[in-house]
Amino acid sequence: MSSQRADARRNYARLLAVAEQEIAVHGADASLEQIARIAGVGSATVRRHFPSRHALLDAVFRGVIESLGARARELSGAADARAALLDWLAAVNGNVATIRGLAIALTRDCTASPTEAHEHCATAQLTEAGEPLVRRAATAGAVAPDVTITDLLALITGIALATEHHPDPAASATRLLDLAVAGVSPRRR
Incomplete structure (x- = not known):
C-alpha cells in the first residue's frame, strides 16, 4: 500500500x-x-x-504562488527594502511571463461565478504576500507613498499579457518591468 x-x-x-x-x-x-x-x-x-483542466492549472499555479509567497516572507526582513521589493517583483514578473495564459485563465475562473467557491485565487494571495514589501519600501522612501501592491500586480499582469507572444516573453517582460521601475522607484543618487 x-x-x-x-x-x-x-x-x-x-x-x-x-x-x-x-x-x-x-x-x-x-x-x-x-x-x-x-x-x-x-x-x-x-x-x-x-x-478537470482547471484543477491541473490551479495546482500548477498554486505551487508557483506558494513559492512567491515564501520568497516574499524571506525578503521581508532584508536590510534594503527597495531591493527586496524589486527582487520579489522580478520573481513574480518572471513567473507570470513564462507561464503563458495561466494567470488570466485562473483570474477568469476565480471571478467567473461569484456563487461558486474557489479554493484559491492568485491575486489575493499575491496581494497578501507583497503588501508588507510595498509598505516597507514606501516607509523607506523607496517608492512613492501612493504606490500599492494592487498597482504593481496590475502592472505585471499587463506586462505579461503584452509580451506573451514575443519570441522571448521573459526577456521582454523583464525589460518592460525595468522601465516601469525606473519610473515608479528611480534610483537615488
Whole structure:
C-alpha cells in the first residue's frame, strides 16, 4: 500500500512538473494528453489526480504562488527594502511571463461565478504576500507613498499579457518591468 502511495505521489509531482513546462510553452490550453505522455502516465492517471483542466492549472499555479509567497516572507526582513521589493517583483514578473495564459485563465475562473467557491485565487494571495514589501519600501522612501501592491500586480499582469507572444516573453517582460521601475522607484543618487 505504501509503495502505491509513493508511486502516486511521484506521478503527481511528475505531472505537475511536466504541466508547468507545457503550460509555459503552450499556455493554459496545453494538451492534457501530451502532458500525460511526457510524464509517462496514462490519461486516466491525469484525470485521477486532476479531474478537470482547471484543477491541473490551479495546482500548477498554486505551487508557483506558494513559492512567491515564501520568497516574499524571506525578503521581508532584508536590510534594503527597495531591493527586496524589486527582487520579489522580478520573481513574480518572471513567473507570470513564462507561464503563458495561466494567470488570466485562473483570474477568469476565480471571478467567473461569484456563487461558486474557489479554493484559491492568485491575486489575493499575491496581494497578501507583497503588501508588507510595498509598505516597507514606501516607509523607506523607496517608492512613492501612493504606490500599492494592487498597482504593481496590475502592472505585471499587463506586462505579461503584452509580451506573451514575443519570441522571448521573459526577456521582454523583464525589460518592460525595468522601465516601469525606473519610473515608479528611480534610483537615488
